[in-house]
Amino acid sequence: MxxxxxxxxxxxxxxxxxxxxxxxxxxxxxxxxxxxxxxxxxxxxxxxxxxxxxxxxxxxxxxxxxxxxxxxxxxxxxxxxxxxxxxxxxxxxxxxxxxxxxxxxxxxxxxxxxxxxxxxxxxxxxxxxxxxxxxxxxxWNPGDPMALLDPAVDAITTVGLFRPAFRKFADVDVRVIERTDVGSVSSPDGVSVTTFRPDAASAAMADADVVFVTGSTFVYGGLEAYLEAAPAAATVVLIGATASVLPGPAFAAGVDVVAGASVTETERDRVREAVRAGACGTDLHDAGVRKVYAVADRATGPGQALKRVRNERPDRDDTTND
Incomplete structure (x- = not known):
């Protein structure tokens, strides 16, 4: 556990x-x-x-x-x-x-x-x-870790409706785990989307190549249970401004990449106004919030495809956790 x-x-x-x-x-x-x-x-x-x-x-x-x-x-x-x-x-x-x-x-x-x-x-x-x-x-490394991710995958799972993942991949099966009904989810051609409730997390994650867990799980709960359900061979990315914590404990729990956000003091007034106006995601980044990330296995180097991070970790059990 x-x-x-x-x-x-x-x-x-x-x-x-x-x-x-x-x-x-x-x-x-x-x-x-x-x-x-x-x-x-x-x-x-x-x-x-x-x-x-x-x-x-x-x-x-x-x-x-x-x-x-x-x-x-x-x-x-x-x-x-x-x-x-x-x-x-x-x-x-x-x-x-x-x-x-x-x-x-x-x-x-x-x-x-x-x-x-x-x-x-x-x-x-x-x-x-x-x-x-x-x-x-x-x-933190500056930049968007999505740019490093190997696009040659067959299945990804997102905990939370993480739309940037839809745009990264072509001809991929996307499984979305959501607490509430999100209705029909639009996606690019070639991307199939299936939604699951949290109690079906194991089914949603079966054979996934990449698992994205949004930082909102820190708020709503269930993060550790989702990590337990993630396949051992998958690359696990904890992502979002809400996930901008010291990454060590997440790495120890099996997360491969923590992708968060930072803001400098000089940008803070503008960002504060954007938050007050209802900004999130891209709008926050436009206001001055920077995308940042940290990778668990530094030996692979930040320029390597993130898919390799998990495969090359010597301490990772290769058996799939269903």
């Missing part, structure tokens, strides 16, 4: 001093995306320079920003925190992201134990805060 990834990320952040002195500075809520900005995020102290997780950058404190998918629903949390962080500190945000759902505050949305609307927003805010805490410590 795969251990929960977000708590492992937080443990690693604590061990490298990321939370020491960090304060919540601003929250921006849009219809599709939310953004959490922090101040005083320490980097350099305890950094494991040269690892796949931690950049060997300059010491000192940073103002950072992290993003997350905005779940539906509002409530008191949205009213209280939009453009404000009154009464909420970094520890609270981290606790929101990592607490175990239970009791009357949960209902089944996908996998059992997923928080319902009342706590989904808090969880998303916490994930964005963890992304902001991670930002100074990750040695």
């Amino acid at each position: 795969i251990d929960p990834i977000l708590p492992a990320v937080v443990d690693r952040l604590r061990s490298i001093g990321a939370l020491e002195g960090a304060t919540a500075e601003r929250v921006t809520l849009g219809d599709a995306t939310l953004m959490v900005e922090l101040a005083g995020v320490e980097s350099g102290t305890g950094a494991e320079a040269g690892t796949a997780d931690v950049a060997g950058g300059s010491r000192g404190s940073h103002r950072t920003a992290g993003f997350a998918h905005r779940p539906p629903g509002n409530g008191r949390t949205a009213d209280a925190l939009d453009e404000s962080t009154d009464g909420v500190d970094v520890e609270t945000l981290v606790r929101w992201a990592t607490r175990t759902p239970g009791g009357s505050s949960t209902e089944t949305i996908g996998y059992p134990g997923t928080p319902r609307d009342g706590t989904l927003l808090e969880r998303a805010l916490g994930v964005a805060a963890i992304n902001a805490l991670s930002a100074p410590f990750v040695d």
Whole structure:
């Protein structure tokens, strides 16, 4: 069984001093995306320079920003925190992201134990805060990892409706796992799309060459179960701005590529306005959010097709996990 990834990320952040002195500075809520900005995020102290997780950058404190998918629903949390962080500190945000759902505050949305609307927003805010805490410590590669992916595949699975995957491949079978009914999904000629519910994840992933898991699974839950269901021979990509965490724990859980997003302080005003206006995806990138990624096996080099990453990992069991 795969251990929960977000708590492992937080443990690693604590061990490298990321939370020491960090304060919540601003929250921006849009219809599709939310953004959490922090101040005083320490980097350099305890950094494991040269690892796949931690950049060997300059010491000192940073103002950072992290993003997350905005779940539906509002409530008191949205009213209280939009453009404000009154009464909420970094520890609270981290606790929101990592607490175990239970009791009357949960209902089944996908996998059992997923928080319902009342706590989904808090969880998303916490994930964005963890992304902001991670930002100074990750040695990201700039660019879109989709450009490196070998297009010669027969089947891909996406957890969440990840449309860029449709445009990457020709003559491919695409299986989409979604929590809710997405209706008919349009696709390019030669691309067949079949939708599945989360309880059919194993069937959806059977014999998939590439599995894309969107970062929204950090919000809605089920990430570890999806990784358990992924075929051992598949390349697994954890993707989206919501997935911009320290990648080490995800790599340890079987993820081959973590593809996230970053934004510099000089671009932040424009990005904040875009988030508030409802931007997501391409619109966010147009506003200044950069695509970044990290690959688990550096020995293959960032210019190699990602399909090779999993095949060349010596610690990977080649048996298919059905």
